[in-house]
Amino acid sequence: MNADAGVLDLGEFEFECGESIPRLDVAYEAYGEFDGENAVLVCHALTGSAHVAHRRLDDEPADAQPTGGQAHAWWSDIVGPGKAIDTKEYYVVCVNIPGSCYGTTGPASENPETGEAYGAEFPPVTVADWTRVQRRALDALGVGRLHAVVGGSVGGMNVLDWAKRYPDDVRRLAPIATAGRLDPQSLALDAIARRAIRADPNWNGGYYYGEDQEPPSEGLALARQIGHVMYLSKASMSQKFGRRAAGRDAGGEQFPADAAAAFFPYRDVESYLDYQAEKFVDRFDANSYLYLTRAMDNYDLASGYESDADALAAFTGEALVMSFTGDWHFTTEQAESLADGFRDADVEIAHHVIESDHGHDAFLVEPDNVGPPLADFLSAGVEGKAVTDTDEDPREDSDFAPVHTSLFSD
Numbered sequence: 001m002n003a004d005a006g007v008l009d010l011g012e013f014e015f016e017c018g019e020s021i022p023r024l025d026v027a028y029e030a031y032g033e034f035d036g037e038n039a040v041l042v043c044h045a046l047t048g049s050a051h052v053a054h055r056r057l058d059d060e061p062a063d064a065q066p067t068g069g070q071a072h073a074w075w076s077d078i079v080g081p082g083k084a085i086d087t088k089e090y091y092v093v094c095v096n097i098p099g100s101c102y103g104t105t106g107p108a109s110e111n112p113e114t115g116e117a118y119g120a121e122f123p124p125v126t127v128a129d130w131t132r133v134q135r136r137a138l139d140a141l142g143v144g145r146l147h148a149v150v151g152g153s154v155g156g157m158n159v160l161d162w163a164k165r166y167p168d169d170v171r172r173l174a175p176i177a178t179a180g181r182l183d184p185q186s187l188a189l190d191a192i193a194r195r196a197i198r199a200d201p202n203w204n205g206g207y208y209y210g211e212d213q214e215p216p217s218e219g220l221a222l223a224r225q226i227g228h229v230m231y232l233s234k235a236s237m238s239q240k241f242g243r244r245a246a247g248r249d250a251g252g253e254q255f256p257a258d259a260a261a262a263f264f265p266y267r268d269v270e271s272y273l274d275y276q277a278e279k280f281v282d283r284f285d286a287n288s289y290l291y292l293t294r295a296m297d298n299y300d301l302a303s304g305y306e307s308d309a310d311a312l313a314a315f316t317g318e319a320l321v322m323s324f325t326g327d328w329h330f331t332t333e334q335a336e337s338l339a340d341g342f343r344d345a346d347v348e349i350a351h352h353v354i355e356s357d358h359g360h361d362a363f364l365v366e367p368d369n370v371g372p373p374l375a376d377f378l379s380a381g382v383e384g385k386a387v388t389d390t391d392e393d394p395r396e397d398s399d400f401a402p403v404h405t406s407l408f409s410d
């Protein structure tokens with residue numbers, strides 16, 4: 001597969017908040033051949049990177065590490081040759097967002113004016129900043145109008161922001177496992193996660209990058225564990241762990257044990273979350289977690305407009321909203337409300353609901369369910385063969401009534 005990866009110097013950048021940094025570096029990866037019409041931008045989720053698909057650069061040794069340090073390509077079951085976003089057909093670009101820590105400038109990056117890491121001096125970022133940076137990065141790569149913008153979770157909010165900010169620049173939108181805004185329960189959990197980071201004495205107001213300093217790993221671990229529970233579902237947790245004990249030697253040594261711990265089991269579910277947290281603190285920056293969750297919490301599609309429909313009104317392309325029944329972070333009901341916003345704006349739209357127990361991360365781990373509707377939407381729009389819509393009237397085709405129609409019918 002033809003692939004390209006690098007860091008673009010976008011020069012001085014003014015954020016939506018009005019603050020500027022003298023130089024914004026943006027890490028990107030691109031796969032496939034650009035023919036002028038076939039560019040697909042993939043927007044990554046909260047802790048993702050530009051490394052969306054497996055790739056080997058022509059001049060790269062076989063054991064080379066990907067840009068930005070995230071070891072696994074996070075959507076390699078969906079993006080690649082012959083996959084749903086087929087890199088033999090599309091020129092796929094993924095850009096690491098500002099505020100993150102995978103090659104694009106963020107709080108852990110060096111401020112050229114001081115020679116120190118930005119830390120808490122990094123400006124607050126918004127989803128709008130991500131979209132504006134992606135536009136500039138695409139300009140630098142020579143890409144004008146996009147065939148599609150696709151993304152899941154907060155990456156789906158980023159997709160929606162494209163419709164609002166650059167409605168003429170994109171033909172098809174696929175916001176997946178997302179919503180026009182977070183609900184208060186998710187806002188609450190994100191706030192607790194941020195507090196966990198700030199409560200870690202090593203956080204030190206955001207200045208912990210010195211050689212003689214330790215990062216706030218315990219706070220970040222807790223924050224991720226809270227987040228990770230949001231990405232699972234009751235059913236997936238029952239299936240994966242039940243109430244099983246993991247055994248005394250299964251880890252769990254990051255935190256001091258409480259007095260009664262020796263009497264009670266250390267459970268599989270605790271062991272899993274401890275393991276995931278440990279992996280996470282090795283790969284992510286605590287300040288980035290604070291900045292990016294703030295951006296996600298703040299996002300409101302209707303902001304500056306009368307309604308979601310009003311915000312989407314200038315977009316004349318087609319949209320595929322995809323949601324998962326087991327996702328309580330971004331529910332199918334929220335997705336249906338988003339779909340209604342598109343419908344009210346007279347956008348051609350389908351809301352494809354996937355029956356799933358996987359919870360929010362279903363969009364990452366169910367390529368067999370996500371791939372076909374996404375592939376067909378990219379090639380044929382909402383009329384694509386595998387695309388279903390909650391608004392279809394089952395009486396129109398009594399042999400093949402859409403499975404999910406009843407979920408949202410009046």
Ligand SMILES: CC(=O)SCCNC(=O)CCNC(=O)[C@H](O)C(C)(C)COP(=O)(O)OP(=O)(O)OC[C@H]1O[C@@H](n2cnc3c(N)ncnc32)[C@H](O)[C@@H]1OP(=O)(O)O
Binds near residue numbers: 045048269272361
């Ligand atoms: C753009 C982006 O979205 S960011 C990149 C994606 N990463 C994330 O989304 C982070 C949050 N989600 C995850 O980490 C998930 O693990 C996913 C979505 C990446 C993959 O999900 P799944 O394939 O269902 O894997 P699962 O969640 O079961 O995790 C498997 C790991 O947990 C370990 N594990 C499973 N059960 C236990 C347990 N009881 N105790 C300890 N470890 C356990 C496995 O050994 C495995 O380890 P490995 O990753 O080192 O191989």
Ligand SMILES: N[C@@H](CCO)C(=O)O
Binds near residue numbers: 045361
């Ligand atoms: N689990 C994914 C999706 C979160 O929204 C991530 O960590 O980025």
